[in-house]
Amino acid sequence: MTATTTDVPKTTTAQSLTLTDLVKTYASRGRESVTAVKGIDLAIEAGELVALLGPSGCGKTTTLRMIAGLETVTSGSIRIGDREISQLPASKRGIGVGFESYALYPPLSVRENLLYGLKARKVKGAEQMVASISSRLEMDELMDLRPAGLSSGQKQRVALARALVRNPPVLLLDEPLSHLDASARQRVRRELKVLQREFGYTTIVVTHDQVEALSLADRLAVMDAGVVQQFGTPDEVFDDPANLFVAEFVGEPQINVLRGVTKHVDGRVHVEIGSRAGALATAVTDVPDGTAVSVGIRPQDCTLSADGPGLRTTVAYFEHLLEFGLATSTVAGIEEGIVVQTPAQEVYEPEQEVVIGAPPERVYLFDADTGERLR
Ligand SMILES: Nc1ncnc2c1ncn2[C@@H]1O[C@H](COP(=O)(O)OP(=O)(O)O)[C@@H](O)[C@H]1O
Ligand SMILES: [Mg+2]
Structure with a gap:
């Protein structure tokens, strides 16, 4: 894998992503309602890579799903640039998602899956782009296989590639490397960062792994119990923790x-x-x-x-x-x-x-x- 390939077209105009007092309450009949996200404010700059880091159940996926339009917003605002998107259908938001559960079409090969949306939109150079990104994510030998034959780590790389080839202005990735083995995870993580820099997507990566967050992110949003506890560069969060939760969550030992x-x-x-x-x-x-x-x-x-x-x-x-x-x-x-x-x-x-x-x-x-x- 090379980190210097320049054959990826840079077509994105990066845009800022702003969350203001974002709240999500899950209410279902006969059950107590759960407020999973309790008023999040985050101002993410155009082209920035932000990691949402926090323990399981703290509201990371819910936040991402609201931004993607896969979950309704209870209250608050989501803007891309100056455009309020919180009430738009998912397909109108111009957001690329690489969620773990993201479905691949079983009858199509990996290559066809990756090309699918691009061909529908008649994107020029689609084949070269798919070939370049897949090779950088170490997927060459997977291209002719069908999804059913893939391991969970391989499926995860295909989902990541599919989000990347769409070349969206905003990219949301939920635990994108969790199923990879340790050495592949390190290499794919590095390549993801390089691709993000080349494309200039405004990116949120959700993770519960502090090493992943620290190595990928320009800034970290450390979350607990539906609240952002601290938002800052890795150094700021490590050197100047806002509270005991952040101090204990970030840092090894x-x-x-x-x-x-x-x-x-x-x-x-x-x-x-x-x-x-x-x-x-x-x-x-x-x-x-x-x-x-x-x-x-x-x-x-x-x-x-x-x-x-x-x-x-x-x-x-x-x-x-x-x-x-x-x-x-x-x-x-x-x-x-x-x-x-x-x-x-x-x-x-x-x-x-x-x-x-x-x-x-x-x-x-x-x-x-x-x-x-x-x-
Ligand atoms: N569809 C849902 N209905 C009810 N509660 C939910 C739903 N999805 C998530 N939750 C609850 O919201 C909280 C946050 O979940 P989630 O956003 O998945 O956390 P994370 O991704 O940080 O692990 C948890 O308490 C979870 O049980
Ligand atoms: Mg989650």
Whole structure:
């Protein structure tokens, strides 16, 4: 697969996609209604690739189906450019969808399936475009097969190719790579990103996989319980989480979350953890002393030393992975262990006493009840 092919015609005029206070309530007789999407605002720029990232059931597919016109909107607005589309039938919206359940015509070969819509619209160069995109998605050997003979991963690539060849101004993909094996997923993901850049489609990719979201997206919308919790670049979301949910959902290994109490030391807000472990300096300015908080510290931001300021802890176990180590330490008086990512060459022993430090601006405080970030 090459990443430099230029034989794909760039015919799309990219357009912005704007969701305003979008709500979806599923109501059915005899059952309690479910509000799956609770007022989403998203302004996606022309040509941008946005990942909707969140756990199963948080409303990602519902959001995509409303944009595509496969589901009615309870309230709110959806605009492509300046055009309100929320009341238009799906076929009038000019949107390409690559949904998992997207039907392929069983009697037609993969090639015929891909060409089907293009031929109906008399698109010039359809054969070359289909050949080029399929080859870049590693589908050459599938072209003469019928859908019934395909594995789920192969079907998924055909669905993706079919959405791409339509060359829509707005492209919606729901978990487009979920059935591919790990190595194909990486290659197809890279090619998808390159194709998206070449075509310039405004694209939303739904995923529950943070690696996929971080590697594909210009910006991420992290969703939970029908609400966008944070919308920003991967760096913004990782470095400056808006709340505890985002901090815990994005990042691998997962962020450490500990209970702490704030206290000024030398004119700076510190957070005390455990009864005797010590305190960490923070960059927080607006939190009164004695506030019980949730403290978030990423394993990558922690350092271990023999002494000095920080949290006095004991190594419980140490895992030597190839590129780094993970030391899990315990603090007297608290239940949670603290995971620290250590440099590859360092080794720690169980029972070893270590002091955990972290840069103040990387010690995040969250409201102990609501999980909102305290600054
Ligand atoms: N057709 C439907 N009728 C009733 N409830 C639905 C329907 N589709 C989805 N839901 C509910 O809406 C919520 C969000 O679902 P969904 O958008 O599929 O989430 P996700 O794609 O993030 O996993 C879930 O609680 C789900 O059970
Ligand atoms: Mg879904």
